Amino acid sequence: MELVEHIAAVRAGSGDPAAMVGEFRRTAVLVPLVDDDFMTATYGGIDWIYAFTDEFALARFAEARGAARQEWEFATVLGARLLDVLVPAMDGPAGVALDVADEDGSMMFPPVQGIVPDEVAVDLPEAGTENETAAHR
Known part of the structure; x- marks a missing residue:
């Protein structure tokens, strides 16, 4: 199954994330x-790296931004x-x-465990804080 098919299945509720x-x-x-x-946008305190599955998807993005005639x-x-090197470097x-x-057909890959490396996942406690908290109980 291709990526766009996986995305469609997940969006429909029948896919495997x-x-x-x-x-x-x-x-x-x-x-x-x-x-x-890399082109990014900030939303909800997260920097999002824009990525596209093909040149047609990129062209639709350029058109939506009013920049269809510009060279990208x-x-x-x-x-x-992107997930293992560029996201942690941000x-x-x-x-x-x-x-x-x-x-x-869009999909967000947020900075959470299972998508990005654990050291930059926002849904995990910072290194050492979990053990320190347990030790102080």
Whole structure:
């Protein structure tokens, strides 16, 4: 099953989220560049790296931003590299926003356990705090 099929199944409530994340990790996606850096947006205190499944999805995003006639530079990056290398390198919590111009096909990969490395997951206690709390009870 391709990534877009996994996303459709998860959005319909019949898919396997873990399988979808696994497929995202194995898939090369397009990440737009701005001044030689990945294009991001901040929402809810999280920096979201924009990524797209293909040039058509990127073009729909450009059109939605009123920039369809502009040339867009992009990098092709494996989903695993985005989640395991680029997200941890960001200043603060970060995730990946995939195909955001596609109302029925978009998917967010937030900075939580099982998606990003544990050391940057926002749903886990910081290293050492859990054991210190238990020791003080």
